[in-house]
Amino acid sequence: MFRHTPLRYAALVLLASAALFQAFTAQYFGLEILTEILILAMLVLALDMVAGFGGMVSLCHGALMGVGAYGYAVLSTTAGLTPPVAMGAAVAITAGLSWIIGAICSRSHGIYFIMATLAFGQMAYSYVFEAPIFGGDDGLGGIERLDLSVVGIDLNDTRTFALFCLVALAAMYGLAVVILRSGLGRSFSGVMHNEQRMRALGLTVWRVKADVFGLSGMIAGVAGVLAAQHIMYISPGLMAWTVSGEALVVVILGGLGTLVGPLVGAAVFVVLKHELSSLTTHWHLIVGVILIGVVMSRANGIFGFIEDFVAARSKSANTNPKAREGTKDA
């Protein structure tokens, strides 16, 4: 089950401050990067919920985000729904779809689960690619952002939209924490640790998995809606399995099952991508080397490394001074 430690609170405060600072001081390009980070952070938050706390390593979360994005795009343009209604409907559709995927895949584990989710993702991808209603290869344009002018907020302003995404991310983070700390979240973690025992205690395991997977898909759907509103144009590339793969890389890079770590991972990943791609076209290579380094270090990602480091420091600070003198003498 998820726990907030002082270190995690500190990291959250630091991340939020950095994001706010960036949101108020950065120029156009900096704001675009910030928004990209925030949306990716929301996607990896959703993925960490299921992968880190329930062992459901999904390779369809990118596609789920795509469902949210396409859902919003089609509903708000072709279907002519107002943005708030289209947003709600798109998120609900994504949640429902991912609940079904979660229910179907709940019986499979490990590599089989990964492959099953990948298959669902690929089905969604090829459907979107072929179906005329989704614009096929060309994608869909002319997507509008949410109109909040009644409360005096203009989301077409880059800075305001970045702040909007930050608020949305904070809300989704809060939601994820509430879910993971709830009775459902506890059962979900219990299932990851010992599915057989949870079943023997009377838990309907597939329901618990489907419910959390659905809620995680809902958050991915919100990320998709924001992604569509951000770029105001979407293409099938959004649903390619590599998006899911990248999300998984970010979760592992940041720290699986820490919730805070993936947020750090998202920031590091996007900044690295932009910094390195301006230097070399082989930036993927460098990110790959970093990922291998992180995995080989046997720490749980960047944030796991920091947690281990802090734990080791406070441990050595707690050991009694005499004992330490003793070791020095020896």
Added chain:
Amino acid sequence: MLETRNLDKSFGAVHVTRRVSLKLERGERRVILGPNGAGKTTLFNQLVGELTPDSGRVHLAGEDVTALPVAKRARQGLSRSYQKNTLFDGLTVEENLGLAAAIYTGNATRIWSDSLGKAEVREIVRDVANQVDLMPFLHAKVSEISYGVRRQLEVGVALATRPLVLLMDEPTSGVGPEMAKGFHDLLNNLPRDLTLLIIEHDMDLAFDVADTITVLNYGEVVFDGLPDAARGSDLLKEIYLGSWEDA
């Protein structure tokens, strides 16, 4: 309360359960004895539904549950502990018991509230912790408690679903005779209306708690009766003591 009729199970050519018929009355405490490999655990697995018998029926509280999945049987009041600890290692004793109690009270699937904060869950956790002597360890993690205490928790988790029938697979396996005796005192203090089926390796310990005794050998019931009769049975001595001395 719990009844089996002609349960039969083979693994390939190995016939591990042979037409086993058992009948436990409400509140009965029955001990299953039998040498290694006699098919005791396999029988439990069929009772709770983790294994499907090749033929035969299982009845719980008068209802045929043979076709019911594990979780449904559990919710109808059948609970078990395992021969090998099956605990949630990273969690505290309290959280382990809480997971089980949450399922029983319907709090295990709630999204907006934490199950462990619920008064009804806390009450069960406290009750069970008292029943199996875990009060001093409530906030310790499983990794921090001794093996013997873990054995108590193994049974505690099973008890926290407030079962009608509790199956215990060698609850005292691996603990010293002293601790095993203490454990049997705990079992003796469980509510009298709880039906118990206990696999036990040690015959003397078995006599501490048993109302009735069943002896399995090569998957077959070779004795079914009162402890006194079991004690005097030559057949039992032959089968059971023979292998006991090997061990």
